[in-house]
Amino acid sequence: MVYLSNQIKPRTVLKNIEPYTPGKPIWELQQELNLDKVVKLASNENPFGPSLKGVEAISSGLAELNRYPDADTVALKGAIASSLDVKEEQIIVTNGADELITLLSEAFLDEGDEIIVPSPSFSEYDFGAHIMGATVVPVPFEDGFQFNVQKIVDAITERTKLLYLCSPNNPTGTYLSKAELEQLLQAVPTNVLVVFDGAYSHYATADDYTDGIEYVRADQPILVLQTFSKIYGLAGVRVGFGIAPKSIIQSILKVKEPFNVNSLAQAGATAAIKDEEHVRKSREGNAAGREQLYQAFQNLNLEYIKTESNFILVKFGPDAANIYNELLAKGVILRYGKTWGLPEHVRVSIGTVEENLYFIESLTSILVNE
Numbered sequence: 194m195v196y197l198s199n200q201i202k203p204r205t206v207l208k209n210i211e212p213y214t215p216g217k218p219i220w221e222l223q224q225e226l227n228l229d230k231v232v233k234l235a236s237n238e239n240p241f242g243p244s245l246k247g248v249e250a251i252s253s254g255l256a257e258l259n260r261y262p263d264a265d266t267v268a269l270k271g272a273i274a275s276s277l278d279v280k281e282e283q284i285i286v287t288n289g290a291d292e293l294i295t296l297l298s299e300a301f302l303d304e305g306d307e308i309i310v311p312s313p314s315f316s317e318y319d320f321g322a323h324i325m326g327a328t329v330v331p332v333p334f335e336d337g338f339q340f341n342v343q344k345i346v347d348a349i350t351e352r353t354k355l356l357y358l359c360s361p362n363n364p365t366g367t368y369l370s371k372a373e374l375e376q377l378l379q380a381v382p383t384n385v386l387v388v389f390d391g392a393y394s395h396y397a398t399a400d401d402y403t404d405g406i407e408y409v410r411a412d413q414p415i416l417v418l419q420t421f422s423k424i425y426g427l428a429g430v431r432v433g434f435g436i437a438p439k440s441i442i443q444s445i446l447k448v449k450e451p452f453n454v455n456s457l458a459q460a461g462a463t464a465a466i467k468d469e470e471h472v473r474k475s476r477e478g479n480a481a482g483r484e485q486l487y488q489a490f491q492n493l494n495l496e497y498i499k500t501e502s503n504f505i506l507v508k509f510g511p512d513a514a515n516i517y518n519e520l521l522a523k524g525v526i527l528r529y530g531k532t533w534g535l536p537e538h539v540r541v542s543i544g545t546v547e548e549n550l551y552f553i554e555s556l557t558s559i560l561v562n563e
């Protein structure tokens with residue numbers, strides 16, 4: 194049989210989509226370079242491990258894998274509702290917060306609509322817009338990667354549907370103050386949904402920080418997105434959720450697959466959100482690691498951005514690409530800033546004391562030998 198080359202054409206909007214670049218997995222670098230030790234500080238995971246209560250709950254769920262998961266995620270919604278003091282009808286649970294961003298895009302974006310993104314930020318917002326044929330309107334940060342509320346408001350047009358606010362922002366670690374969020378909520382037209390990405394909320398310690406949830410309770414047109422992948426340490430099972438006024442949740446539920454969150458993920462997350470001890474220890478460990486890295490960057494004369502999160506944006510300078518690659522060769526995986534238009538920066542996830550030390554020693558030896 195003779196096969197003709199196929200004429201199948203993907204949708205034209207796919208031309209605008211760049212594949213996501215994940216942090217290199219540890220095993221891959223280990224295999225490539227035959228390294229014994231690899232330290233991954235590239236994906237803002239919890240270096241102290243998952244909630245053990247979550248792990249236990251996952252183990253107990255194994256025997257029932259023949260059953261479909263609960264399509265309504267009742268137990269998990271109950272746990273989220275009581276932990277955050279919101280109503281169950283205000284919650285949607287998703288296969289990682291990434292899925293929620295896709296669902297939001299599917300639910301609210303028509304072709305030609307616009308989303309506003311203070312930039313640089315999390316790439317999934319752009320991805321969601323692009324698959325729907327919507328346009329991304331980036332609003333660059335000010336000096337020091339600070340939000341500029343006025344510029345964000347000025348970017349709103351009749352086609353604006355979603356306004357993403359990532360706070361603390363990935364990859365900069367900077368945040369939007371409570372006063373600034375209130376200013377925005379007041380200025381934004383009522384047909385624009387504010388999406389407050391609080392993936393790193395638990396790490397923020399600034400006095401004037403808000404995680405945005407109080408505005409959901411007050412029935413404002415805001416959706417707060419959170420994830421179990423960061424402080425709860427459950428990135429591998431994929432659970433995230435959104436909380437918003439009921440009418441918004443109902444629209445998103447229309448585009449959700451029934452069994453989007455698997456049963457192990459539901460069990461793990463339900464236990465992890467109650468594991469306050471794990472959250473507290475993770476937060477404390479992060480604060481200690483943050484000081485350790487600040488100190489090292491100061492000693493090495495490297496500029497960095499003060500972070501409210503579990504990662505730090507640091508400036509390696511014009512030689513950043515080389516330094517990044519030399520660190521990789523020594524088994525230290527960071528995220529290179531070029532994807533965010535920051536070719537002189539890298540983003541370092543805060544690791545355990547030992548991981549940070551290995552990174553600092555590797556970096557020091559590279560910089561000294563230059």
Ligand SMILES: *Cc1c(COP(=O)(O)O)cnc(C)c1O
Nearest residue numbers: 289290291315363392420422433
């Ligand atoms: C990690 C992250 C998420 C969500 O991650 P999931 O693993 O898909 O839950 C969302 N927003 C930001 C800014 C993140 O960094």
